[in-house]
Amino acid sequence: MLRARASTFWRVPNTRLVWHMPYTSRAFRRTVTTVPQVHLKLKMASRTEPLQPTDGPMVWIDCEMTGLDPETDRIMEIAVLITNGNLELVDEGIEYVIRVDKEHLDGMGEWCRKQHGQSGLTNASVSSPFTKDYVSDAVFKYIKKWIPAERKGVLAGNSVHMDRVFLMKEMPEVVDWLHYRIIDVSSVKELVSRWYTHPSQRVPSLVQGTDDRHRALSDIKASIRELKWYREHAFVTPLR
Template sequence: MTGLNPESDRIIEIAVLITNGNLDLVDEVGCHYVVKTDKQALDNMGEWCVNQHGKSGLTQEAIDSPHSPLEVAARVLAYIKKWVPEQRTGVLAGNSVHADAMFLRAKGPDSEGLIKGIWSDIMEHLHYRIVDVSTVKELCWRWYPDVARRYKEQVAKESTHRALDDIRGSIAELKFYRDSMFK
């Protein structure tokens, strides 16, 4: 995303990995796109995004991407429907995933008149519930601080803040909490 405001910022990268109820991937490859983004939107990013997306290469990839937002939204929805054909059964999950949900639900035109609602079909297909791994992490620090420290020391990796890496990290983290706390 170019920032954290779904009214003024944009999705510039999106990835999907689908798991079963045991957190096993049903498709190892997943779905990943960098969205074509105009330079003006990227120039309006805040300092954190400029630094992080510049360092990771995402800014340049967004400029060079051949994939329009409309195309990406349609392809992502098709991918989800391929693996989760029944509406309202797939659950959006990840770290701080409420922010992703806000962007996917956003309606109305952006600064160029592009309708943001193109992403909302994805949320319409998914269940209304979400699994926010960050919530589990916060509870772990409060209720099982030894487990939280063990995760940080043994499992946690420095985030690249790239979509596919973040999802893989969230799955690994949730598996750790499941195996450590939810026995």
């Protein structure tokens, strides 16, 4: 399995921000000037106790499936990372490859068969000692450990609505523990691509990661890096 470390970083352009007040609108217009590169890395929160609602807990989940139909396909792999509202990790997270029966693996479409075969996920799933029920219980306990208050943690990820559909089918207790809202990084991506069109305002591909194997842990870390980049380069600095 891919074991990306939380201290991994990618190089991305830093920016200097210049704010303008248009005469025709109260909305601020943002321009970005590229300056020398800096490191963008995932940070660990400087605390070991569970997150409180005031910490803005976010539960980052990425699943790899045998396909996109929750009625017939199955979750093969799941990774979970938890951050506070400042996108600081509470720890290095958990990841599990789930044992999936041969019928579902043989029924995968061409893309999944090729992708999961090349990444090693298919073979890992065949030999995994972890059942779906075991993983569901482990994920639930992990989330409750860090977010003991029910319906306070918000599910986050890239196109995470699809992950949520599969979780509702296979791990409903996880979904029930979380808030009904979600934070979908792909929605932010679409808005930024429409509102900030200058080349210097486009999210660098390196922010989203260089691992194209589509393994759950590396994908979810890339999603956090991507939202961190948007926060630092597209959003107004929070007032203090």
